[in-house]
Amino acid sequence: MRAPGLGTVLRGFRDRCDFVLPGTAGSARRAPGLRREELAVLAGVSVDYLVQLEQGRAARPSAPVVAALSRALRLDEEDSAVLHRAAGLAPATGALSRSVPGSVERMVTRLRDWPVAVYSADWWLLRWNAAWTALLGDSGRLAGRARNVVWFEMTQPSPLVWVDPREEEIYRDAIVGDLRVAYLEHPDDAELADLVTALHEVSAEFAERWGAARPARYRGMRKHVEHPVAGAVVLDGDVLQVPGSDVRVVVYSPAPDSPDAGRLARLVSGGC
Structure with a gap:
């Protein structure tokens, strides 16, 4: 047959x-x-x-x-x-796993108060919750490579929220350095190789950062943002590696009982 x-x-x-x-x-x-x-x-x-x-x-x-x-x-x-x-191709060997474990799916669904998203090791946005949308805009409108954080940062116009320029510089170096880690660990991943090649072709900024960045995992950082509805909010961004998986979870959280916590809560609940 x-x-x-x-x-x-x-x-x-x-x-x-x-x-x-x-x-x-x-x-x-x-x-x-x-x-x-x-x-x-x-x-x-x-x-x-x-x-x-x-x-x-x-x-x-x-x-x-x-x-x-x-x-x-x-x-x-x-x-x-x-x-x-x-498709007449050999199954990918040494490729990144971009499957989201069921336990992570449940966590994203149940953590309603804080912005939460799941990314692959090469920074493709895989899942996100309603709080993430409230803070950063509707990621469902992003098409193709725009759903990749590194591609978005290097090629897209300014996002919905304002981010402190000094923090943005550190962040861009950090995610490019993290992408280099994924590239070194998965040299045979076709989609990752294609992404890196395309970024070199369309973004001189990426090419410069790629050449200068030290390969290092991005663990997160504090961000000062100016949201068009909630106003100024300070959030700690943590990157949590999922054991036994290539995916990571990004969580933004405010200091407890702070004005930032109140602003985020009102934004997420729709009370702003």
């Missing part, structure tokens, strides 16, 4: 997706699964190209594209290997 082609496998994974994208809860859906338009946005490919892949009309996709589709579909290592084989 002939093995299922890429189009069949890809449609199958898309149709079985049981997660709801932030900002789409409660919207009418014609069928279960992820819409082509949603998958295209998450993976950073065009809808037309995705249609061609599913209908078998496109040439063999590159390893970075298949890796991006695996991340967007939230495939575990075994299912990602199935998708790679269907």
